[in-house]
Amino acid sequence: MHRYAPAYWILFASLMFATMSALVKLTAAGVSLPEIVFFRMMPAAIVLFILGRARGVSMATRQWKLHGARSLFGFCGMLAGFYAVSKLPLATSTTLEYTTPLFMLAYIVLFARVHLTPQMCFAMVGGFAGVVVLLRPTLDTGQGLPFFAALTSGAMGAIVYAVIRRLGDAGEPATRIVFWYSMSSAIAAAAMIPFAATSHYDLSTWIALGALGTVSLIGQLAMTRAFSTGPATFLASLQYITVAFAAVYGVVIWGDTLTMASVIGLSLIILSGIVALRNAATRP
Numbered sequence: 001m002h003r004y005a006p007a008y009w010i011l012f013a014s015l016m017f018a019t020m021s022a023l024v025k026l027t028a029a030g031v032s033l034p035e036i037v038f039f040r041m042m043p044a045a046i047v048l049f050i051l052g053r054a055r056g057v058s059m060a061t062r063q064w065k066l067h068g069a070r071s072l073f074g075f076c077g078m079l080a081g082f083y084a085v086s087k088l089p090l091a092t093s094t095t096l097e098y099t100t101p102l103f104m105l106a107y108i109v110l111f112a113r114v115h116l117t118p119q120m121c122f123a124m125v126g127g128f129a130g131v132v133v134l135l136r137p138t139l140d141t142g143q144g145l146p147f148f149a150a151l152t153s154g155a156m157g158a159i160v161y162a163v164i165r166r167l168g169d170a171g172e173p174a175t176r177i178v179f180w181y182s183m184s185s186a187i188a189a190a191a192m193i194p195f196a197a198t199s200h201y202d203l204s205t206w207i208a209l210g211a212l213g214t215v216s217l218i219g220q221l222a223m224t225r226a227f228s229t230g231p232a233t234f235l236a237s238l239q240y241i242t243v244a245f246a247a248v249y250g251v252v253i254w255g256d257t258l259t260m261a262s263v264i265g266l267s268l269i270i271l272s273g274i275v276a277l278r279n280a281a282t283r284p
Contacts, residue, residue, distance in 0.1 A: 006230025007276075009222045010238045016219030018245030022253060023212040030205055032196035033082055034189045036212070041186035043213035044220065048179040059179050063170050070163045070177065071184040077156030078185070080149040087146035095137040096150030098243065100157035101236040102128060107158065108233060119275050120233055127240035127272035134243060134265025161232045168228025177228070178220045237276045240269045 024036060031039075052059050061067060084093040101124040167177050226235050244266050250256035258266075 006226040006235055007238060009226035010230075010235045011241060011273075013219045013222035013226060014239055014242040015245050016215050016222060018242050018249060019215045020212060020219060021242075021246055022249045023208050023215065027205055027208045027212065030200040030202075031209070032193070032199050034192035034196045035199055036209075037078070037082075037189035038186055038193065039209040039213050040216045041182045041189060041213075043210075044217035045179055045182040045186055047217060048175050048182065052175055052179065057173060057175055059176055061172065061176060061180070063167060063172055066163055066167050066170065066172075067177070067180045070160060070167065071181045073156045073159045073163065074181055075185045075188055077153045077160065080156065081153035084146045084150035084153060088143060088150060093146070093150050094243065094246075095131050095135050096147065097153055097157075098128060098131050098240060099151060099154035100161070101233070101239070103155045103158040104161070104233055104236050107162075120237065123237035123272045123276035124233070126275070127237055127269055130265045130268025130270075130272060131240060131243050132265070133268060134247060134262050136261065158236075161227050161236060164224055164227040165232055172228075174221050174224040174228060177224050178217070182217075182220070234276055238273050241273050244269050 020040075027036060049059060051057075081093070081097055084096065087093075088096075105121070105124050164177060247256070247258070247262065247266060251258060
């Protein structure tokens with residue numbers, strides 16, 4: 001495999017996840033959170049099962065513990081992140097969500113015997129600094145619980161990436177990994193729908209939800225392919241690019257304006273990605 005292949009996959013996944021966030025923003029006004037999660041996950045599970053049968057790829061697995069951990073931490077992290085988004089300013093919740101690479105950095109420093117280069121430190125810390133400068137998060141009194149939920153989402157993201165790598169090392173294909181995550185999350189979301197607020201649908205909502213499911217599936221497959229074959233710290237640092245893609249959507253769709261601070265933040269994010277790529281190019 002080409003050494004840049006995981007990077008290409010994660011950059012593509014970042015574009016898909018930024019697109020997914022834009023679609024969630026478009027549908028959130030009239031559709032409950034459990035239904036958004038359900039429509040994000042169930043179509044992916046159905047499509048992957050059909051494709052797997054057509055290609056002779058069985059969804060049966062012996063790695064139940066790893067799949068269970070990936071699904072549990074992924075779903076709980078997603079719920080924690082959505083809760084934070086509902087209670088915190090969007091800039092604050094998004095910034096805290098992207099603490100995942102910093103949690104991975106802490107794990108490497110404290111527990112793993114991995115050589116961490118100055119370039120990788122800059123890529124992760126510099127990328128996060130760019131997110132902070134771009135989004136300029138704020139925190140008001142009484143927001144301690146959602147703040148903790150957002151940090152929990154970031155920490156669980158780090159665990160998910162580590163589990164995906166172990167699944168990849170165990171020979172599990174990306175389609176099977178995403179299938180079990182999508183199916184378990186869809187079932188959990190469906191169980192929550194009866195307790196959620198009543199939703200309102202129109203043609204544009206159905207189109208957005210259909211696009212949401214499609215984009216989510218593509219993004220999950222690309223992200224899983226990347227983390228199951230490439231170094232997690234390098235790929236996590238590249239995920240800051242998602243924020244840059246989201247900023248572009250904000251300008252194009254919602255007419256957001258970019259201040260000088262925004263330009264500096266975007267520049268830091270892009271520079272951190274370039275440093276990460278150059279560091280990957282020098283790896284033996």
